[in-house]
Amino acid sequence: MRHTTITDLAKKLGISASTVSRALSDHPDINDNTKKRVRKLAKEYNYKPNPIAQSLKNNRTTIIGVIVPEIQHDFFASAISGIEEVAYHAGYTIIVCQSNENFEREVVNTNALIQQRVAGIVASISQTTKNSDHFKSVIERGIPLVFFDRACEDVSASKVIIDDSKSAFNAVTYLIEKGYKKIAHFAGPKALEICKRRLEGYAEALNKAHIHISKELICFGGLHETDGYNSMDFLIKQNIIPDAIFAVNDPVAIGAFQRIKEAGLRIPDDIGIVGFSNNKITTLVDPTITTIDQPSFEMGKKAAEILVGLIENENKSVKPKTFILDAKLIIRGST
Amino acid sequence: MRHTTITDLAKKLGISASTVSRALSDHPDINDNTKKRVRKLAKEYNYKPNPIAQSLKNNRTTIIGVIVPEIQHDFFASAISGIEEVAYHAGYTIIVCQSNENFEREVVNTNALIQQRVAGIVASISQTTKNSDHFKSVIERGIPLVFFDRACEDVSASKVIIDDSKSAFNAVTYLIEKGYKKIAHFAGPKALEICKRRLEGYAEALNKAHIHISKELICFGGLHETDGYNSMDFLIKQNIIPDAIFAVNDPVAIGAFQRIKEAGLRIPDDIGIVGFSNNKITTLVDPTITTIDQPSFEMGKKAAEILVGLIENENKSVKPKTFILDAKLIIRGST
DNA sequence: ATTTTTCCTGCAAACGTTTGCGATTACGTT
DNA sequence: AACGTAATCGCAAACGTTTGCAGGAAAAAT
Numbered sequence: 019m020r021h022t023t024i025t026d027l028a029k030k031l032g033i034s035a036s037t038v039s040r041a042l043s044d045h046p047d048i049n050d051n052t053k054k055r056v057r058k059l060a061k062e063y064n065y066k067p068n069p070i071a072q073s074l075k076n077n078r079t080t081i082i083g084v085i086v087p088e089i090q091h092d093f094f095a096s097a098i099s100g101i102e103e104v105a106y107h108a109g110y111t112i113i114v115c116q117s118n119e120n121f122e123r124e125v126v127n128t129n130a131l132i133q134q135r136v137a138g139i140v141a142s143i144s145q146t147t148k149n150s151d152h153f154k155s156v157i158e159r160g161i162p163l164v165f166f167d168r169a170c171e172d173v174s175a176s177k178v179i180i181d182d183s184k185s186a187f188n189a190v191t192y193l194i195e196k197g198y199k200k201i202a203h204f205a206g207p208k209a210l211e212i213c214k215r216r217l218e219g220y221a222e223a224l225n226k227a228h229i230h231i232s233k234e235l236i237c238f239g240g241l242h243e244t245d246g247y248n249s250m251d252f253l254i255k256q257n258i259i260p261d262a263i264f265a266v267n268d269p270v271a272i273g274a275f276q277r278i279k280e281a282g283l284r285i286p287d288d289i290g291i292v293g294f295s296n297n298k299i300t301t302l303v304d305p306t307i308t309t310i311d312q313p314s315f316e317m318g319k320k321a322a323e324i325l326v327g328l329i330e331n332e333n334k335s336v337k338p339k340t341f342i343l344d345a346k347l348i349i350r351g352s353t
Numbered sequence: 354m355r356h357t358t359i360t361d362l363a364k365k366l367g368i369s370a371s372t373v374s375r376a377l378s379d380h381p382d383i384n385d386n387t388k389k390r391v392r393k394l395a396k397e398y399n400y401k402p403n404p405i406a407q408s409l410k411n412n413r414t415t416i417i418g419v420i421v422p423e424i425q426h427d428f429f430a431s432a433i434s435g436i437e438e439v440a441y442h443a444g445y446t447i448i449v450c451q452s453n454e455n456f457e458r459e460v461v462n463t464n465a466l467i468q469q470r471v472a473g474i475v476a477s478i479s480q481t482t483k484n485s486d487h488f489k490s491v492i493e494r495g496i497p498l499v500f501f502d503r504a505c506e507d508v509s510a511s512k513v514i515i516d517d518s519k520s521a522f523n524a525v526t527y528l529i530e531k532g533y534k535k536i537a538h539f540a541g542p543k544a545l546e547i548c549k550r551r552l553e554g555y556a557e558a559l560n561k562a563h564i565h566i567s568k569e570l571i572c573f574g575g576l577h578e579t580d581g582y583n584s585m586d587f588l589i590k591q592n593i594i595p596d597a598i599f600a601v602n603d604p605v606a607i608g609a610f611q612r613i614k615e616a617g618l619r620i621p622d623d624i625g626i627v628g629f630s631n632n633k634i635t636t637l638v639d640p641t642i643t644t645i646d647q648p649s650f651e652m653g654k655k656a657a658e659i660l661v662g663l664i665e666n667e668n669k670s671v672k673p674k675t676f677i678l679d680a681k682l683i684i685r686g687s688t
Numbered sequence: 689a690t691t692t693t694t695c696c697t698g699c700a701a702a703c704g705t706t707t708g709c710g711a712t713t714a715c716g717t718t
Numbered sequence: 719a720a721c722g723t724a725a726t727c728g729c730a731a732a733c734g735t736t737t738g739c740a741g742g743a744a745a746a747a748t
Contacts, residue, residue, distance in 0.1 A: 019490070019493045019494050021734095023733095023735090024735065024736095025734075025735095033697075034697070035734085035736095036697080036698065036735095036736075036737075037696085037698070039735065039737085040697090045737095047696060048697080049695080049697085052696080052697085066468055067734080067735070068470075068733090068735070069468060069469055070405055070408045070409050070412075070414070070734080070735095071409055071703090071733075071734035072734085072735060074403075074405050074409055074703045074704070074733090074734080074735075075702080075703055075734090075736055076736090077356075077703070077704095079405070081448070089433050089437060090427075090430045090650075091430075092425075095426075095430035096424075098424050099423070099424040099425045102424060102449065102450065102451055106450075106458075111450065111466075111469065112448065112449060113416070113446045113447065114437065114448075114449045115446065116437055123441075130446060131446075133404060134404055134446065135403075135404075135405055155354070158354045159354050272637055279639070299633070302611075302637065303637050303638055304638065304639050315425075356704095358703095358704060359705065359706095360704075360705095368727075369727070370704085370705080370728090371705095371706075371727080371729080371730095372726085372727055372728070374705065374706060374707085375706090375707085375727090382725075382726060382727075383727080384727085387726080402704080403703090403704050403705070405704080406703075406706090406733090408705095409703090409705075409732095409733045409734070409735095410704090410705055410706055410707095410733055411705095411706090411733085412734095
């Protein structure tokens, strides 16, 4: 089965390909009767223009590139889903790449997307991203770019984020109001902006309540379960037992959760826990975990909507904007 | 910034574009010295052939299309990740579409991928897929197609699946050996082959142990948490309390799990639970849930590997094969 | 009858690449 | 000197689409 081409239609009708093309795009030059004949035959043969040929003309496809650290991760899977949803309805398809939290691979992916002449890119950067030259060259090429959640600060592109600092502040303030005093923070990689901001929020909340910030209560680590587990393990072995933990994200909270249970401590009586992201898991463990709802699906949707807007208003080069979505504290059993 | 073209190089070197093309593909007609000059300049300008122009010639891209019911779903996110991994190393990119368990959308997605001239398609069908005409037209067009997990039985394509029936049989047999007698099954939509097979395995295990199969212990529903919750709720309200539940998948198991806890019943003492898929969640709840490890990442990888093989050996039209991956019963606290 | 205007349509180029075939040159052979 | 044979390379077409421009025919105006 071959695809029907515009020339096939032209031959059948005894007219030229250019007339068919114009008829299908409702060009005023073309006779109404001719248009009708063309449209009828096009429908009959289920003709659809070859997107590759169109792309070659426009030097651009109708594909949106997506770069995320890890597809499996709840947050990103859900964001991708939001992006796909918007793209689908706007007539785009999405190419998904994962950097595996690896800088080099992120660069390769970005260049591959540029190569492929994607119409635009939605990205969330890896933990190990050292510089942003690859994203800058996206901008230079005039390819619309939107970051979500994890953005490159020195790239002039729109972003969809949440107010990490404020959210962290709220969560920790809530813990303080609940009566918790010795509040630890299981922080993420210092290189990631969002982690820095969550740490800032934590510190601000303590400051405001005139609680001394103890360095030994701040444990740096990665973003996975094992990191939370290890941090908690480290504290326990040093016999430093906080009465509450604010974790940089849910997996880390879950890791701490497990180690606490292993230690025979009770949640929330002995130790309270607050996570970050509102992963599904937090509603399934016992007790359920207090967390901050990071609207992943909506962030993906919003980012894609902005991107589509940029793609379709290419003339007006709008100034990059930062969109801050609401992240609400969801109080559950762990506090 | 424009992309460097083959003509740019040709002009700089004062030779023709065809010579440049041949030089870069190491054609024997071309003088070694010329090749060197061409390669050097190509490197200098970081020349990469325009994939769109190549696609137009070949009438095929280097993109692999992926269709799944839901990207967010743990199993599929992980499978996509496996597909991406293989594709990346084989020099392909992946376009990801989700059907949202909707038949019409699956058809639209499939046609869009055909339109885009993808090199091949990896798919897992939706719950509501009524017929397979869209997949048949993929085959007719000569586009390689591989199913994973949920396959269309009447389409002649390779599949990567697990032995659902046998796995279910093993799980239920294990429950019987453990001493459970009144074993319920929370089944999935009858339209899905995999659900049918899991039900079969359940029935076989009971038969073999000469346990009567009671219809009231088989609850049909969907594949989500709420379905498991509702099934359990239904049983409880009818005062039918099984001593074990074999759920069609993990979300359903989790749903049942929650309702059981709400009812004040103990797991595994009052009711044992077995899930299916080995989602991460099953290790995080208390007690952890016995389940069948469905190697999602590996299934994605395997499917992609087969697909790449098919794409690159296009001449030899191999007979479709079915690959059955191992799915092991993982015994945990819930039984 | 001639010119102008309007309406419709086709030609050809362009996007960037690949490739069959023919052309050119150099070199060795008779 | 005449010819054959490699060794190199370029022309042009093709993939399918879009679009500026020119051209033809018919209708209207002079």
